[in-house]
Amino acid sequence: MTATPNPPATPPLPGAADDWLRLDQQICFGLHAASRAFNGVYRVVLKDLGLTYPQYLVMLVLWEHGTLPVKKLGEHLRLDSGTLSPLLKRLETAGLVSRERSARDERSVEVRPTEEGTALRERAREVPRRILAATGFEGDEVRSLSARLHELTTALDRAAASGA
Amino acid sequence: MTATPNPPATPPLPGAADDWLRLDQQICFGLHAASRAFNGVYRVVLKDLGLTYPQYLVMLVLWEHGTLPVKKLGEHLRLDSGTLSPLLKRLETAGLVSRERSARDERSVEVRPTEEGTALRERAREVPRRILAATGFEGDEVRSLSARLHELTTALDRAAASGA
DNA sequence: GGCTATTTGGTTGCGCGCAATTTAATTGCG
């Protein structure tokens, strides 16, 4: 706390570094809030599909790539088994995927969309349009924003890996 | 990836709507991933402050505004008591904040940074710079990205509220 | 073959994030 002349109960710090604090808050908090806001919209839109947002992401990957081992799924989604194992178990209970150990490599578990899981794709067709509508953005804006976010993620992952 | 001639075990559906699916995946997944990547960097940077990322956000608000009731805190952070109550209890256990019911309105709980909590701000001073460095972005880029994200959040919140 | 090291998933523990419910205090209206 550096010398202030006036403020409220717990006086805010003044000074040059505060711009950094606010800037920081804007980017990290903005991202945090936007991510949760997206989650909220997906929650509404996916409700009658019986999927949560992360479950929807898993199904998207399976619809696109077909049967995959848990490892590959995790690479696509940037998630590990600690998150995927229980999630996949719930999808299995819901009858949307099957899980069976690979014959070639008994360590690996193949995740396969069931008939029902594959059929669900038809009902999910309209989801993206509804989400895009909710954003009020144009396709081009979305694309450029996505590109920026991808740069960000890459840079942040590298930074976290190198220990700062 | 539209219309491929050769697909794997569970063949992906071809057709026009697939562009939408991919576009959607880019924006929602990109945001999701970026948010988690940020979380990862903050986890590293905040480690020796003994704070998680949401706890850091709470302290940022308290440092800026001083003592606040839980309700106001939630408005700043877009969080409700279901999230804040246990989080604040942990901050209290850590000795960083105190919680006491307001005398004016016994329903309200005032959250106040302790001496220790206020002192922590000094050690947190360098955090924003390190985070910004991790992004590899310029201040202006960050600002414009933040502005976009804020638009997004506003639009998404409105959409979710109006039921789609 | 026998040994260690690596890879793959699963499990546990903890902290969010949020909907739904509960409790207590306050407000508002007749």
Next chain:
DNA sequence: CGCAATTAAATTGCGCGCAACCAAATAGCC
């Protein structure tokens, strides 16, 4: 005043995200 409606927090329940740890299978090396 008395009583219903509203408001502020807390609690409960569930799903994700991740670190840490464990077990089984495989690969590699002597």
